[in-house]
Amino acid sequence: MRRAPLWVGGVLVGLVLLTALVSFVWTPYDAAAIVAPKLADPSLAHPLGTDHLGRDIVSRLMVGARATVVVGVVAVALAAGGGVPLGVLAGMLDGRFGAARWATWAGEGLMRGVDVLYAFPALLLAILLAAAVGASTTTAMVAIGVATIPAFARIARAATLTVMTQDFVLAARASGTSQAGTAVRHVLPNIAPVLGVQASVSFGIAILAEAGLSYLGLATPPPTPTWGRMLREGQNVLFGAPEQALWPGLAIGFAVLGLNLLGDGLRDLLDPRLREVA
Amino acid sequence: MTEPLLVVEGLRVAFGRSRTEVLHGISFSMGPRERVGVIGESGSGKSVTALAIMGLLAENATVSGSVRLHGRELVGLRDRELAALRGDQMSMVFQEPMTALDPTMTVGRQVAEVLLLHQDLPRAAARQRVLEMLGEVGLADPVRVADSYPHALSGGQRQRCVLAMALINRPDLVICDEPTTALDVTVQARVLTLLDRELDAAEAACLFISHDLAIVSQVCSRVLVMLDGEIVEDGSVADIFNAPQHAYTRGLVATARLDQVEPGQRLPTVEDFYDRGSPSTGSPSTGSSSTGSPSTGSGTGAGGLGGRPTGSSSRGSPSTGAGTGSGTGTGLGSGPTVVS
Amino acid sequence: MYEISHVTRRYGREGTSGSVLAVDDVSLLVTAGQRVGIVGESGSGKSTLIRMMAALDQPTAGEIWFKGELVSGRPERQLGGLRAAVQLVFQDPRSSLNPRMKVGDIITEPLRSSLLKNRPEVPSDHRARLQEVMAAVDLPYAMASRYPHEFSGGQRQRIAIARALAPQPQVLIADEPVSALDVSVRAQVLNLLNDLVAAYGLTLVMVSHDLQVIRHVCDHVVVMRRGRIEEAGPTEQVYGDPQAAYTKELLAAVPTIRF
Numbered sequence: 001m002r003r004a005p006l007w008v009g010g011v012l013v014g015l016v017l018l019t020a021l022v023s024f025v026w027t028p029y030d031a032a033a034i035v036a037p038k039l040a041d042p043s044l045a046h047p048l049g050t051d052h053l054g055r056d057i058v059s060r061l062m063v064g065a066r067a068t069v070v071v072g073v074v075a076v077a078l079a080a081g082g083g084v085p086l087g088v089l090a091g092m093l094d095g096r097f098g099a100a101r102w103a104t105w106a107g108e109g110l111m112r113g114v115d116v117l118y119a120f121p122a123l124l125l126a127i128l129l130a131a132a133v134g135a136s137t138t139t140a141m142v143a144i145g146v147a148t149i150p151a152f153a154r155i156a157r158a159a160t161l162t163v164m165t166q167d168f169v170l171a172a173r174a175s176g177t178s179q180a181g182t183a184v185r186h187v188l189p190n191i192a193p194v195l196g197v198q199a200s201v202s203f204g205i206a207i208l209a210e211a212g213l214s215y216l217g218l219a220t221p222p223p224t225p226t227w228g229r230m231l232r233e234g235q236n237v238l239f240g241a242p243e244q245a246l247w248p249g250l251a252i253g254f255a256v257l258g259l260n261l262l263g264d265g266l267r268d269l270l271d272p273r274l275r276e277v278a
Numbered sequence: 279m280t281e282p283l284l285v286v287e288g289l290r291v292a293f294g295r296s297r298t299e300v301l302h303g304i305s306f307s308m309g310p311r312e313r314v315g316v317i318g319e320s321g322s323g324k325s326v327t328a329l330a331i332m333g334l335l336a337e338n339a340t341v342s343g344s345v346r347l348h349g350r351e352l353v354g355l356r357d358r359e360l361a362a363l364r365g366d367q368m369s370m371v372f373q374e375p376m377t378a379l380d381p382t383m384t385v386g387r388q389v390a391e392v393l394l395l396h397q398d399l400p401r402a403a404a405r406q407r408v409l410e411m412l413g414e415v416g417l418a419d420p421v422r423v424a425d426s427y428p429h430a431l432s433g434g435q436r437q438r439c440v441l442a443m444a445l446i447n448r449p450d451l452v453i454c455d456e457p458t459t460a461l462d463v464t465v466q467a468r469v470l471t472l473l474d475r476e477l478d479a480a481e482a483a484c485l486f487i488s489h490d491l492a493i494v495s496q497v498c499s500r501v502l503v504m505l506d507g508e509i510v511e512d513g514s515v516a517d518i519f520n521a522p523q524h525a526y527t528r529g530l531v532a533t534a535r536l537d538q539v540e541p542g543q544r545l546p547t548v549e550d551f552y553d554r555g556s557p558s559t560g561s562p563s564t565g566s567s568s569t570g571s572p573s574t575g576s577g578t579g580a581g582g583l584g585g586r587p588t589g590s591s592s593r594g595s596p597s598t599g600a601g602t603g604s605g606t607g608t609g610l611g612s613g614p615t616v617v618s
Numbered sequence: 619m620y621e622i623s624h625v626t627r628r629y630g631r632e633g634t635s636g637s638v639l640a641v642d643d644v645s646l647l648v649t650a651g652q653r654v655g656i657v658g659e660s661g662s663g664k665s666t667l668i669r670m671m672a673a674l675d676q677p678t679a680g681e682i683w684f685k686g687e688l689v690s691g692r693p694e695r696q697l698g699g700l701r702a703a704v705q706l707v708f709q710d711p712r713s714s715l716n717p718r719m720k721v722g723d724i725i726t727e728p729l730r731s732s733l734l735k736n737r738p739e740v741p742s743d744h745r746a747r748l749q750e751v752m753a754a755v756d757l758p759y760a761m762a763s764r765y766p767h768e769f770s771g772g773q774r775q776r777i778a779i780a781r782a783l784a785p786q787p788q789v790l791i792a793d794e795p796v797s798a799l800d801v802s803v804r805a806q807v808l809n810l811l812n813d814l815v816a817a818y819g820l821t822l823v824m825v826s827h828d829l830q831v832i833r834h835v836c837d838h839v840v841v842m843r844r845g846r847i848e849e850a851g852p853t854e855q856v857y858g859d860p861q862a863a864y865t866k867e868l869l870a871a872v873p874t875i876r877f
Contacts, residue, residue: 165713166714166716167708167709167713168714171706171714171715171727171778172716172727172731174672174706174728175734175785176701176731177731181732186716186719189718190717190718319800319801433660462827463827463828463871463872465659466871467871467873492872492875493873495873496874496876519875529802530802533801534801534875535875536831536833536834541834541837541853541854544809545808545834547805548802
């Protein structure tokens with residue numbers, strides 16, 4: 001089935017979203033409460049057992065999904081909101097037919113400025129922010145988001161340049177459409193598919209980054225569970241109770257896999273269809 | 279009567295899982311040294327025919343029927359066997375000189391590659407042969423050209439190199455897919471003269487695909503007219519022009535003879551002669567709401583899109599399958615390329 | 619209409635490598651109602667010239683006057699008059715229409731642009747105008763809600779023509795309007811152009827590399843080569859009695875039907 005990536009990806013991502021949403025209303029047990037003996041085996045009451053403090057793992061996974069989704073969404077939104085306008089601006093400056101030299105320089109300069117951000121991996125930013133205001137979900141989101149801006153800026157610029165070579169952009173100008181109007185009405189709708197794909201991919205990366213950061217204690221502080229920290233805590237008891245690390249690890253893996261598949265599926269769905277039917 | 283060089287019988291080509299058929303069982307034959315033109319609009323199947331003969335269609339293409347070169351059946355041959363024939367007994371010249379050459383290899387190496395694939399020659403001899411060939415196709419400084427990269431050459435020079443590659447092994451059949459469409463008109467004239475000369479020298483037959491009747495009439499002695507995946511007429515150039523049988527051919531001929539129409543007068547269109555009926559895709563014909571303009575409105579929805587199977591979403595639809603061949607997707611040349 | 623005076627367009631800085639002289643000291647006069655064909659091969663500068671005429675590109679030297687007003691070197695916001703009166707039809711029907719916009723919106727875009735919409739000569743009733751122009755190019759109004767990819771090349775070119783007609787321009791500049799179309803469709807589009815130019819009394823500037831097309835549509839022709847004008851004059855005269863060597867070469871190179 002050609003659309004398999006789309007469906008599988010969609011299902012996986014949908015599950016994560018659903019879990020996160022449901023967790024707001026109901027979890028089997030309070031995720032922070034100690035409800036059973038430590039490291040209990042999976043049973044009917046606790047399908048995945050309990051963790052090293054006696055908290056129900058299923059409940060913790062569910063609540064952990066929240067952090068995953070929230071960090072993913074906010075970080076990507078931040079990255080897109082910052083990166084796309086920069087990229088489109090740079091692309092339009094550079095890609096205009098017969099662009100003046102200053103415009104080309106400006107476009108290039110803008111991209112080099114954005115490139116500076118590349119020098120700051122999310123980790124570094126997170127450490128800086130944590131040192132300044134204390135680690136929290138927010139610092140994690142901001143750090144990851146800012147670190148992802150260059151990715152979006154680049155993709156947006158590349159896609160914008162492609163669009164700018166099309167005659168309809170010139171036609172818009174000949175019709176009297178302003179540059180801003182062109183950006184909104186002509187460039188954005190045509191780069192949207194590419195950006196959508198990038199968003200899926202970045203979402204996956206953001207989740208991994210969050211897991212890493214909370215593993216290092218630079219994100220959501222305890223006792224609120226996040227998958228990353230659950231991994232960390234699982235590491236302590238790795239030899240005695242390996243499944244502690246297994247569940248959150250699988251959760252992360254499936255979420256990222258789902259997002260990547262969704263991204264692939266979206267790309268196949270959106271781009272060629274426009275070209276094929278032409 | 280000499281043995282025909284190429285015999286095509288009942289050739290059918292379908293794409294994709296939905297088996298959308300683009301060629302509906304065409305048949306024709308070519309004698310040695312014969313020059314046959316193939317005329318048709320985009321979507322008529324002419325490029326697909328060429329690629330089918332060469333065995334260059336995409337993987338999701340289903341080919342049935344018979345194609346025999348020198349009596350040897352080509353349909354169903356394994357790619358390795360076909361590859362041995364390509365470049366040697368049959369070769370192809372594509373439309374876009376810019377993309378037909380590898381930008382990362384010097385031209386000399388590329389021409390030599392074709393030579394060495396089919397002949398075992400020591401490098402020095404191969405180089406010699408390459409330079410000879412480049413000179414033969416009219417390049418003024420073969421040594422410089424051989425050591426140049428494609429981007430350093432003009433469109434006309436590149437197309438000459440492509441011709442050199444196609445002819446260096448003295449094939450028996452050369453298939454040209456709109457070889458001059460992307461070239462300037464003065465360059466085109468020279469390349470056509472060159473082609474004529476080289477075909478004679480190589481004693482090769484030529485299957486010349488074009489949308490331009492005038493060019494075909496100069497190069498070829500026979501013409502096949504294709505429409506919607508079928509051959510609707512097959513005759514000598516003189517017959518096609520003087521006594522076209524099929525209505526569509528009549529329309530094409532009328533359209534081509536711009537020189538016979540008074541400037542300012544209405545040009546004859548294909549629809550004047552041949553009614554295509556309801557198009558297979560796109561605009562539903564709601565008849566002409568014309569304000570007196572002669573174009574017959576939505577009936578022309580079939581204009582460029584007519585021959586193609588209804589909006590096939592399969593990957594193998596002609597424009598992608600034949601992409602490299604007919605250059606429909608690569609309209610970057612200095613001249614026009616035909617939009618499918 | 620147009621007075622083009624010693625216009626030059628150079629890309630890149632003079633003296634550096636990569637500096638290209640696309641248009642070299644070109645002077646041209648176009649009077650109202652004329653149908654001017656600009657003929658030339660690649661690199662002749664013809665496309666660059668018309669872009670400058672449409673103020674999509676600025677000359678590096680020389681001036682372009684439109685209806686008595688200087689348009690070269692003017693900032694965008696002062697070009698409303700030019701933009702309303704001069705419209706373009708581009709060569710490639712696939713890239714000249716925004717694939718994500720409905721055809722009706724594409725055609726009426728000139729009417730909605732901030733530069734044009736309040737001008738007196740531009741129609742304000744968009745829907746009515748849309749119906750008018752679609753009828754003029756012989757496309758059913760019902761198709762206005764469709765997307766470009768649902769149309770054939772010839773139809774898309776007609777949509778492009780409709781778009782150009784929407785703001786009731788006086789000048790139509792067509793850049794190789796039929797080169798990317800199948801030969802069987804060209805006649806229709808050319809007939810359409812001829813009819814529209816006659817019906818609306820438009821001035822036409824048409825660029826092509828195809829001498830026969832130019833001869834059929836235009837009453838004046840300008841032959842360009844490497845940025846310069848080689849020859850100009852009434853079509854019949856230039857075609858019948860070419861003076862410049864290049865013109866003769868061009869005419870001789872046109873493939874003629876031979877059997």
